[in-house]
Amino acid sequence: MNNEVSPLVSIITPSYNQGSFIKETIESVLTQDYSNIEYIVIDGGSKDGTLEILNSYQNSDPRFNFVSEPDRGQSHAINKGLKMAKGKIIGWLNSDDTYLPNAIKKAVESLKEDPNWGMVYGKAYATDKKNKALYPYPVEPFNKNRLFERCIICQPAAFIRKEVFEEVGGVDESFFFCMDYELWMRIAKKHEIGYIKAYLANSRCHDSSKTTLYWKNVGIKECMIASLKNYGKISNMMICDFVNLNYEKGVEWIAQEIKQFEIFEASPKITKMSIYNDSWSRNFLDISVEVNPTKPLYALLMKGKDIQSNKKQLMIYLNGKLIENYTIVDQTSIVLIPSVIDNCSIKVIKNSAVDSIEKQLNNHPSNLKDCVFSVDNIIPLSEQEYEFIQILYKKFDFVRKWLKENRKLNLIDTDS
Structure with a gap:
């Protein structure tokens, strides 16, 4: 040439x-x-x-x-x-x-x-x-x-x-x-x-350019996908942009979206959950969680709607053992779990019938529509994910500083 x-x-x-x-x-x-x-x-x-x-x-x-x-x-x-x-x-x-x-x-x-x-x-x-x-x-x-x-x-x-x-x-x-x-x-x-x-x-x-029309709902997520494809990771700056653009959609929505990109590596994942297609659950919910030992299960973020407003008690069982009697304060709750490093089973029981919890554990309701609460989302969190969620609940302004201090990334090219 x-x-x-x-x-x-x-x-x-x-x-x-x-x-x-x-x-x-x-x-x-x-x-x-x-x-x-x-x-x-x-x-x-x-x-x-x-x-x-x-x-x-x-x-x-x-x-x-x-x-x-x-x-x-x-x-x-x-x-x-x-x-x-x-x-x-x-x-x-x-x-x-x-x-x-x-x-x-x-x-x-x-x-x-x-x-x-x-x-x-x-x-x-x-x-x-x-x-x-x-x-x-x-x-x-x-x-x-x-x-x-x-x-x-x-x-x-x-x-x-x-x-x-x-x-x-x-x-x-x-x-x-x-x-x-x-x-x-x-x-x-x-x-x-x-x-x-x-x-x-x-x-x-x-007004009709791609940047104007699609950056918020399509563009930033595609950039994250492209980064994962080519680098195997996503920059803190890109995560901040994603959070900032979508902050009004709520912390729970952001937590669910970001989880698919594994910004905190191999975090806990739900592999199975007994829930109906319309998101309603019977009075107990079976959840199977896949856990990587390097990122133990630390908490559950639960978002739902309780239709029995005078009965707001949840009972959380981990591998068959009761670990929490939890009172629902609002539609979104975070329940701390004793650190779990292996795959596990969790049962969330709505204590609407105080008479026999064991019966609820062992017998499915005869009527498949015998539902007592709606589950919009349940997200298993590692400790780092939990801390990130707490920062999101405080204020967006803290996100960039927290990521810089807590999510260290190796540089792509130290010579440039």
């Missing part, structure tokens, strides 16, 4: 019903001062006038080509474009973003200067619906540890060697939101990533 003065650059744009933005996107590519480009638009079958715009450019500029047909979304469209691309360098520009003047030339020059870089990225602006700059996009010089904590790369300002793009397997089509961030993770594990201080692109923010 060092011997090539102007290597071919392929720009790929996934498109679907972005007719109000795509002309500006196309112009930002075709008016670059770097002429050796091919521009491929992969359209998902737009119905908003996009095709008329695409046809006009295909008829007027030999560097431009497009395909319009139903596809499986943005990630699939990028991979389709990658297969069509003939260039040695790939640019990925969404149909509402734009390049700044000289962007492609600056990226090519930087890749020529450092052949060890598998990709390069620069600075960018976040812009409004009319593409007016709002503020510098939060881009940072490349660092593997910072990439683990958050996405420090602005996708339209990134350019990737095609051989690198293909080597890592293209875009992972299982991701709807953070497919770019997940791609950077995979590239960073095998190749050096370069950074230049020049502004290369605009990332447009508007």
